[in-house]
Amino acid sequence: MADPDLRSLRDRLRQNLETSVAALTEEANESDFVAILGSVIALRQLAVQLQDVDHRAEVLHRSVAHADGAAASALTSRLDELAATRSKLVDALQTLTREVAR
């Protein structure tokens, strides 16, 4: 399932990281290393959470297909929550991606 938001986020993140790393290797500074490495670690944690959310949503989608009645509505509400969480994660990723460029 293609996600255009994530695709653009991926491209921007790659570009920003390349720029930051290139600037970092020219002038090796400990604080710069800490800043960019900290951002990368935080981004990675967010990406892991995004993977987890996607996996949960996939499982819930399969469960909804076999459920009926109250169980199906409960699963649907959980899917909505996961979608909101995913939106937050994507926003956080975009924010941190912009931070990497600075």
Place this chain on the structure above:
Amino acid sequence: MSQEANEILTLLNTTEAFLRTQAALYLPFPSVLQVGLDAASRAQIILESAGYGEIVPDDGTDELLRRAAVTDEQPPRAAPPARPAPAPAPVAAVASVPGADDLPGEDDFTDLRLGTADGEIEEEEVDDPPTDETPDTGFPPGFEPEPEERIQTTPVARAALEPVPEPPEDTSDPVTFGDPEETEDLLREGDRTIGDAMGGDDEDDRTDPRMVISSADLAMDGPGQDALVTIEDTSDPRSDLDGLSDLDDSDLDIDIEDDSAESEVVVRKEDSADDGLETFDLMPDDDDQSPDEEETFVADLADIEKMKAKMSGSESDRPSVSASASVSAAPKAAPAPRVMAAPPPRVAGVAAVQAGGPAGVTAGLYGNPAVPTIRDRNAPKPAAAAIQIDDAQQAAASHGGGAGSLLEEEEVLELGSSEDYGEEEYEGEGDGLSLDVQEYGEEEEEEIEELDDIELEELEPEEVPLEPIDDGPSEAELAALVKKAQAAVAEGDMEAGINFFSDVLDSDPDNVDAYVSRGRLYLDYGDYSRAMSDFMHAETLQPENPEPQIAVGDLHFARKDYNRAIDCFNEALKIAPNHAMAFCRRGISHYYRKHYTQALEDLNKAQKLDDDIPNIRTYIAMAKKKVKK
């Protein structure tokens, strides 16, 4: 999961690894470690400050995930109806079917139809009444064979149609096949199992090849009668007492209902082949010896008895010596007893000794050269005695050593008389030995004195140049090793750094800095146990040094055990109250414990003491932000 998320994660992992490598390449060693710690702290701070620390709530989908993991492996589908396991047909039901004793073999089932069977099934014997439902044929759905005729199947009928399983080897299995009437009779007998009673005539059913218990021997018609069990050894000729020792109750497996019945087990050992068990048999085996050997052995026994009588008789005060046995030993040595084998005598060819009396020299006891010569302790020690061997024996003894090289001029002295020993006195010239006493002559004594007068030349000790012991590298070499280790670490070669520091510690085991540095390398590798070991070594060597305490605190900090980390930093600050890095680390630890006020105080102190601490301003800003909140 979207592919883009996976690609983003891969990109971030690669970037992080690249950044760590670059940091190891371009930054000094302490800074590399610091960067790793600070970056992790910064990442956590970023996530928490932005509210993304735990962005995925526990929405209860874990259970669904677990189920999904199961269903992914086994896709859900309609489970086929479970087929009950075919229970063994009860014996009574089998017996109620006429002609059940003529059950067909497995190959006979091809053309068998129930309607054409010899007998009919009695309805009252059927537990489950026949139903009109589709019977469980054991085939998967859609693969049932089309019935050629309408078959009224019942569990009993199916049991009758089931192939007859192979009879189990274990005769204790109560399920047996045979004449049903006989089976019922046997079942009435009580605890005796069918297998025990039925298999009497068939020896092939026995699993233990060592013994056969025939059914005829199980003659127990009633209580109070003795049961005679005959165990015949038919397979293994060596199974005599040794095999019997292996028998136990489980081997016999006979359960006798009446306690008053006495059982008797008769072991019939028909095969008494030589199996080497005579090792402990002290008596001679008649089958193994020739007549000559037998006579000699009898003579030896007589000699032994006589000697025993002499040793215990009135002459017991005399030396326990006898040469009488030696007579029977010549010319042919008796076979050695099987009990033990003594070491061979040192004087070869000693077949008989003419000795006795006070001198008390015994040789060839019992005619056996294996028994060594015994000399009485109370007897006077003969001076320079030698054994002279007669011509007949000299050739035989020539290979034995010095006894054959005696000179003819030597004086021959007889020790004792053989008359004291009755019949076995020495006879013949070539059948014995005589003891000679040889004294040194004057010329030989003079030669000895001359040899004593020779003065040994005094050897002048050679002057051996002393070489200094190699006590390891000098201080300069050690300093060079430390520099090499630091350079290797700065280049990112952690393993080389550990090896260099290990070399330093091999030469200088009290180098605290090397211990701390190597421990920090281990810590960077995640090898906490070795890191802690090095830190503790350093702390033991220099308890007044705060660096080991700070290193231990860093270790606890890396393990996110902030309370212990704070304790270690407190200890370090007791030793060095103005240690800026200890304040900084303790402040960060307080921050992670969410004690922001204490964190801000420690970080401010650290900045006052050393304004060059990396990221100290960032830490202070973060703490201030939390304190304001």
